[in-house]
Amino acid sequence: MALSVPKLPPRPVGDTPPVITRIVRLARAHFFTHGYSQCTMDELAAELGMSKKTLYVHFPSKEAIMRAVIEDLGREIRTSADELFASRQLNFAEKLRGFAEGMVERLTKTNPRLLRDLQRFAPDLYRQVAEMREKNIPYVFGRFIEEGQLAGMVRPEVDTAFAVQFFLQAMNGLCQPATMERLGLAPRDIAPRAIGLFFGGLLTPAGRKEHEKLFPR
Template structure:
């Protein structure tokens, strides 16, 4: 017998919007104050909703932070996809757009926040590293591939080696102990690492294009 359930698209859309609003507020709080200081009470107050309503959407703080990480990774991949699809931009312009977007996203993330996550939520910290391990090869693999097709990125070393090298470098550079030792914020690491990575891979034509936008 066919179902007589009535779908309510508006209600579903409201749920998606509410969930997105929660994640936006949680990311801001998490980046600025760290995992240990993010609480369900504080987040509910920041959002102007009851804690009971907050629990309708998320089972607890760990689920929210985990969703924040997934959402951030999806956002980064979508940003890269949109830039790479834009045929009005050259490779250097796409890279600049990507770097600027990453710096903006990481602007409030401090080494203390990364260290706090590693200390108080090691399982979620491990997830951050795992997600980074999936996202970086996807994003930079596509930039390298497009650059090689256009003759702007060297084909030696092989793309797979270059991407794996960059991934391991980033995993080490984003470690809390490294950030503390170098007194660098994550946003600075991202910008400098991308500059070093592509600076070493570009062909003369690619470097000429790149240096017009990334003046040293």
């Protein structure tokens, strides 16, 4: 059963001009599909229907666009989590499932080459991806653990700070290109498997029943 996951259509964030949002969202789709090294400013300009000169007015380089893509993705993940936490129609397990489904949806078209490209050819950008995880995982999963404890679904003795760091380190390892290649996993496979395994060990008996309904083995 698929949940109704909040959709985030391309839209300006804060005072971001619509043209910047459009460039970033199209570039994200392009990078995720083809990888980083295979994309050029000429190709991006052509897809956007603008000259390369105009594209350079907004972004001085492909690296600058990719930085904006990573920032936009991190912001989108946090906003999606906020929308789920604010929902009064979903219980804890449904919110957790909704977040996992949202991550799968974002990563379904991600070429496994992307992270390896960044690791090899743009190490500063690769570090930025790691920094995004280090910012988002405590923000999102710390709240999931605390909300789950309040709902009686996560064991009350769980130390949130320790659990979050444990999950962060696990994700840092799993998201290494060499690890994904060795395990035969694509980026879209990581989040739901990791979330299911991680929270499966934190839940109370009542939480486990709800969890198993939405995260079947």
